[in-house]
Amino acid sequence: MKIEAVDFFYFAMPEVTTDADGSQDALIVRVAAGGLCGWGECEAAPLPSIAAFICPMSHGACRPVASSVIGQKLEGPDDIARIGALVAHDSMDLLQAPHTFSGVEMALWDLLGRRRNEPVWKLLGYKRSEPKIPYASLLFGDTPQETLGRARQARADGFGAAKLGWGPIGAGSSQDDADQFVAAREGLGADARLMVDVGQIFNEDVEAAAARLPALDAAGVTWFEEPFHGSAYEAYAALSGRSARVRIAGGEAAHNVAMARHLMDFGKVGYIQIDSGRIGGIGPSKVVADLAAERGVAYVNHTFTTHLALSASLQAFAGMADDRICEYPAAPRAVAAAVAANPLPRDDNGEIRAPDQPGLGVDVDLPALKPYLVDTEIRVGGEVLYRTPKIE
Amino acid sequence: MKIEAVDFFYFAMPEVTTDADGSQDALIVRVAAGGLCGWGECEAAPLPSIAAFICPMSHGACRPVASSVIGQKLEGPDDIARIGALVAHDSMDLLQAPHTFSGVEMALWDLLGRRRNEPVWKLLGYKRSEPKIPYASLLFGDTPQETLGRARQARADGFGAAKLGWGPIGAGSSQDDADQFVAAREGLGADARLMVDVGQIFNEDVEAAAARLPALDAAGVTWFEEPFHGSAYEAYAALSGRSARVRIAGGEAAHNVAMARHLMDFGKVGYIQIDSGRIGGIGPSKVVADLAAERGVAYVNHTFTTHLALSASLQAFAGMADDRICEYPAAPRAVAAAVAANPLPRDDNGEIRAPDQPGLGVDVDLPALKPYLVDTEIRVGGEVLYRTPKIE
Incomplete structure (x- = not known):
């Protein structure tokens, strides 16, 4: 497979408070490759994280995260580690890069698991x-x-x-x-x-x-x-x-x-x-x-x-x-x-487990999230570098 | 003084290469307070750094850098340290924040030096x-x-x-x-x-x-x-x-x-x-x-x-x-x-010193930088959160 597309979805509550509650917004990442999709989530400020993915290059060690991801080969876990090392090196001077890449990396594992019909933990x-x-x-x-x-x-x-x-x-x-x-x-x-x-x-x-x-x-x-x-x-x-x-x-x-x-x-x-x-x-x-x-x-x-x-x-x-x-x-x-269509259930002992389903075993409910979508657009030098993807 | 305004100017060469040369773009910060201006520079990816200043709050420990800066009192060095501590705490989960604040902090010192008619090193x-x-x-x-x-x-x-x-x-x-x-x-x-x-x-x-x-x-x-x-x-x-x-x-x-x-x-x-x-x-x-x-x-x-x-x-x-x-x-x-109108000269021994002039002792030549200005706009939820400031 080859990584074809990476889409960021920025969702938020209509009102965000100063509570130390990290569940008031969410930055969800969708990666497409080989006819499949994988999902991930950055635990990070959405706007700077999106900017770190699409920003113009500053120099060889300050490249946008996208430049190390889009078009890369994805056949096995080694590819994910290889892409991670590429981001670490080529985005060395872009401080936000690890937060941005975290959601992408999860989505790569999810994708690979779905492709192989195996849970990520396997x-x-x-x-x-x-x-x-x-x-x-x-x-x-x-x-x-x-x-x-x-x-x-x-x-x-x-x-x-x-x-x-x-x-x-x-x-x-x-x-x-x-x-x-x-x-x-x-x-x-x-x-x-x-x-x-x-x-x-x-x-x-x-x-x-x-x-x-x-x-x-x-x-x-x-x-x-x-x-x-x-x-x-x-x-x-x-x-x-x-x-x-x-x-x-x-x-x-x-x-x-x-x-x-x-x-x-x-x-x-x-x-x-x-x-x-x-x-x-x-x-x-x-x-x-x-x-x-x-x-x-x-x-x-x-x-x-x-x-x-x-x-x-x-x-x-x-x-x-x-x-x-x-x-x-x-x-x-x-x-x-609203993010997970199938949240992780607690069993009769009140315990939970990483799912047995392929990938991360969680389906993202995009239509349910539509009311929370934060319409965002970033233009640089007359070009639109980011625009909120459409949800059908 | 009270910090009234913080403006970010994103400049770049027409073509940016993969050379490890950090001088291909520049993110210059202008801070206004008490009728004076101070200047600083982030050594950072411009777009994510701007985004970290103006992004919507995610929660109490993931606030935009602006929320800890705009409107703050600036009377002495202790105020700069206090504002820095506020950024560190309130933007704890915003990874890009230190890179963004670095340029702002320099501008605060420059401003304070100009106000007191003393170089920053004093x-x-x-x-x-x-x-x-x-x-x-x-x-x-x-x-x-x-x-x-x-x-x-x-x-x-x-x-x-x-x-x-x-x-x-x-x-x-x-x-x-x-x-x-x-x-x-x-x-x-x-x-x-x-x-x-x-x-x-x-x-x-x-x-x-x-x-x-x-x-x-x-x-x-x-x-x-x-x-x-x-x-x-x-x-x-x-x-x-x-x-x-x-x-x-x-x-x-x-x-x-x-x-x-x-x-x-x-x-x-x-x-x-x-x-x-x-x-x-x-x-x-x-x-x-x-x-x-x-x-x-x-x-x-x-x-x-x-x-x-x-x-x-x-x-x-x-x-x-x-x-x-x-x-x-x-x-x-x-x-x-082109950034400094008055670069630091080398003396007869070929040596340099931090300037004796007030603040950082460097004047930013905005008109000379106009050809390098990167026109940028960030819209979130129908609102313009950032637009490149005009250079007269």
Whole structure:
């Protein structure tokens, strides 16, 4: 097959808020080759990501992503890795390129799986797709009372694990945060897994983050996620060294394999969290999953958007039976919920698995997404370089 | 002052080639506040960088750069740092943001300097602007003969230092590369400083890079630049450990302070090369210069574009007398040459200094740039979010 066309679809809610909720818009990628289509999703700002695909070349090491993709041969997994290396080299100085390529790369795997009639996890070398415990990914409420309600709801919805994130954590005192952790634990019940995500709020301030450890420990929290910015390896390592039970988690900001490796080797995290929609797709995610296994670090997907992204993010560790939990977008906005025509079901145990269907096993429901389509046009030098594709 | 307006001007040569020559286009930023204008330049792909400034918000941690800049107070250097921190947090998930903000940040320093009637290096706390030895930054020829000619020309143009980069290095055998190094040395003369830049060609392959060390050593090369990709700290450290005399250099890909710090601490480079047009501007560059001084690492600017970028990149280490050499765009394309109305002169010793004039001391010649203006328009949801500003 030869890659014939790559189309980007930008969808969004009519109103986007400042909530730390990544499901308010979606950048969906369709790749066509050999009479088939594959689908992927960038976990990224749509407009700059589209621009990185179609922009004019600045020089040999700052080419648009399209120049490394369109017309390329696609016969096997090696071709996907080869195209990824081409993007990394020829778009070296185009910072947005890994976010743009991530969605394209997923679509290439989906296409290849559909062509071979095999799920992506088989193409990655796994024998079976292991069941995972989905944790509901939720935002802290403005008050402990609100958090309590959200945690109770997750439990009522059948989740035996939940992660609470962002909200007011770090903005007030350690005691304020402790009250939130207590509320989350109370709402979830004593036997559920509880994780806490603070969205880089402490930047590089180890003392401020460490001040939260006793309350996290008392609430029986499994991991303490992203206390610092994504490259603050020294701070991650310092905090890891000071935490007896609660393990430190991070990695969603990694936009290449080296960043994830460094967070493990220099940052000493206990959980490495990879977003396949940012790190360059499924191939690099699988490389990180293997590196994590060698190091005894637990691999977890980062997914806060659609079930297309969820399937893509599960593939990299689908066959790793020891990595039991996975992030699950429990309360996505309508636009994110509308992407997958066939979302991943929870089984009788409340668990999910990367689908057995060919490719990513997710069909994109374009007509259902029409109301969310964001009409976009980019003109450079009198030429239309991008225009929103028509949905019939 | 209050930041009233930020305008992006995208300029390019009529034809852009695949040469590793970053002077083929330019993204110039003009910031207006308090009746004054400041100028800056992003060393970045223009279209995605503009898109990152004006794109619709995706969520609270993926906001356009504009939302952290327009309307902000600008009274002193602390305001610039505060705005930078706001961008880092609110555009955390927008990968292109640091490249976009770099040009804006320079313009804020320029504006503040013009307002206070002081050069930027004084605002950074330096007492004087030290003379630097400019090295001519050139590309290797396709053949040693061509390289010989370019090196001779640089010497004839009065340069006592030159860096040869990219071209065929790494594509053939070690002996092929050795012939190139010999030609560069011969052309430049025995007493000149010679540096070699290989543009990440060895990716993470330490053995391949190490195979070039004897020839680099024999040619009396000062530094061996970017043998690996920007995050390959382990490979940098391994090569540093194997090189007796030639020091390893890197850092131009750093898009935040932590990346530069890691390249020094984990990568053990001897020269840290910072592009103020990528790392987030002049403030972060100055932080790296201070970290480098503490570590005994030499600081060098990375500048391959205009004299506006050159002045901006010199500010961070303008007062550091021990860091003697600086990169100097010796053969820029016409568009890059046209940006500065008053380029930085070489003095009787062939040396240059960050200007004594207020701000960056460089005036942008908009009318001279008119032939290179790339007409651009971005429409989203029926609204024009960006249109090339008029040049009178």
